[in-house]
Structures are given as C-alpha cells and as structure tokens.
Amino acid sequence: MIAPADTGCAGPGAARGPVIAVVGPSGVGKDSLMSGLAVADPRLRSMRRVITRAPEAGGEDYQPVSEAEFAALVAADVFALHWQAHGLHYGIPRDIEKLRLGASGVLVNLSRAVLLQAQEVFDDFRVISVTASAEVLAARLSARGREDAAEVQRRLARASLALPEGLQQVYEVDNSGALSAAIVQAQAIIQAERA
Ligand SMILES: Nc1ncnc2c1ncn2[C@@H]1O[C@H](COP(=O)(O)OP(=O)(O)OP(=O)(O)O)[C@@H](O)[C@H]1O
Numbered sequence: 001m002i003a004p005a006d007t008g009c010a011g012p013g014a015a016r017g018p019v020i021a022v023v024g025p026s027g028v029g030k031d032s033l034m035s036g037l038a039v040a041d042p043r044l045r046s047m048r049r050v051i052t053r054a055p056e057a058g059g060e061d062y063q064p065v066s067e068a069e070f071a072a073l074v075a076a077d078v079f080a081l082h083w084q085a086h087g088l089h090y091g092i093p094r095d096i097e098k099l100r101l102g103a104s105g106v107l108v109n110l111s112r113a114v115l116l117q118a119q120e121v122f123d124d125f126r127v128i129s130v131t132a133s134a135e136v137l138a139a140r141l142s143a144r145g146r147e148d149a150a151e152v153q154r155r156l157a158r159a160s161l162a163l164p165e166g167l168q169q170v171y172e173v174d175n176s177g178a179l180s181a182a183i184v185q186a187q188a189i190i191q192a193e194r195a
Pocket residue numbers: 024025026027028029030031032033059140141143144175176177178179180182
C-alpha cells in the first residue's frame with residue numbers, strides 16, 4: 001500500500017505547481033537542498049519516493065519496499081516513473097499529481113537517466129542540476145557514511161553522467177560551497193520561473 005500524498009487543504013480547483021527534478025551525482029547534496037528549500041517555502045513540497053533501500057538506511061524520507069513489492073507496484077501501474085540505479089529500484093507514484101495541487105512546486109530526486117521520460121510524463125517540468133567537484137563529492141560521501149567504501153567508489157564512478165540533450169528547462173546550482181548559498185541560488189531560480 002502506498003501512503004497517499006499529503007496534499008494539505010488544496011481543493012479540486014487549485015492550481016498545479018511544476019514538477020521540479022533535483023538531479024546530480026551521488027553526494028552532491030540533492031536531498032539536503034530539497035530539505036532546505038521545503039523548510040524555506042512550505043508551499044514547495046517534496047515527493048516521497050518508493051525505494052528498495054533498507055528501512056534503516058536513513059537520509060531522505062522514503063517508502064522502503066522489497067523487490068517483490070516493488071515489482072507488484074509496477075505491475076499495478078502505481079508509478080508515474082520508475083528506474084534502477086545503485087542496485088536499487090526507485091519509483092515515483094502517480095500520486096505526485098495530487099501533491100502538485102496548490103503547491104508552488106513539487107521537488108523530486110530523479111535519476112539523470114529518466115529526465116527525458118519525465119519531461120514527457122509531466123506537463124510542467126523543470127530540472128535543477130546540482131554540481132560540485134569530484135573531490136567534494138568524495139569527501140561528502142565518505143563523511144556521510146551511508147554506503148561502504150566499495151559503494152562510494154561505484155557512486156563516484158557515476159558522477160560524470162551527463163544530462164541528456166533535449167531538456168527544455170534546466171538550471172544549474174553549484175553546491176560546492178555552503179549549503180545555504182545553494183539554497184538561495186535554487187530559490188531564486190524557482191521564484192523567477194514562478195513570475
Ligand atoms: N553544501 C554542503 N556543504 C557541506 N556538506 C554538505 C553540503 N550539501 C550536502 N552536504 C552533506 O553531504 C552529504 C551528501 O548530501 P546528500 O545526501 O543531500 O546528497 P545526495 O545528492 O542526496 O546524495 P545521494 O544521491 O547519494 O542520496 C550529506 O552528509 C550532507 O549532509
């Protein structure tokens with residue numbers, strides 16, 4: 001059972017905010033940036049993902065499921081998007097459309113590999129590409145301690161995956177420095193697009 005998206009008190013006539021994909025290499029600060037943005041603007045919502053990651057892994061708020069449960073959800077057409085990465089399965093429930101009602105945007109952590117598909121699925125779709133140097137990524141993944149050394153190396157090897165050609169709205173945020181500065185950069189992008 002997928003926990004329903006919390007749409008607050010948005011009525012059926014409420015405007016729908018854009019889907020804002022936050023993407024970039026492991027360790028770049030996607031979840032940290034999303035958390036900071038949502039705290040600063042409560043009308044910005046974060047989409048809870050369904051992931052075959054162990055419940056105790058920590059970090060983002062996600063719905064942990066087994067691989068069998070994930071396959072059943074795919075078969076039941078629950079997901080608007082799903083993909084595999086890092087040996088895990090990730091799904092974005094179709095409930096995201098409810099979360100968009102009355103929101104200034106819905107932030108979602110997506111794989112760079114599914115962005116063109118996401119652009120087809122969502123009628124108002126933007127991409128925030130978060131960047132940081134390879135040295136910074138390595139230091140952050142090591143300090144975070146969520147993955148073992150081998151998995152950290154595998155994630156770092158994927159860092160240079162390029163964004164696909166053909167994306168219509170892509171904005172870069174440099175998170176090499178203070179997280180607060182990256183949050184301000186991202187807020188300016190989101191607010192400018194809202195105008
Ligand atoms: N600007 C920053 N300065 C210092 N540390 C940061 C900054 N941004 C994020 N971090 C830290 O770096 C680590 C990785 O951040 P986070 O988990 O948000 O990255 P991510 O891109 O979501 O990674 P993954 O894709 O692996 O989940 C965390 O420990 C986080 O607290």
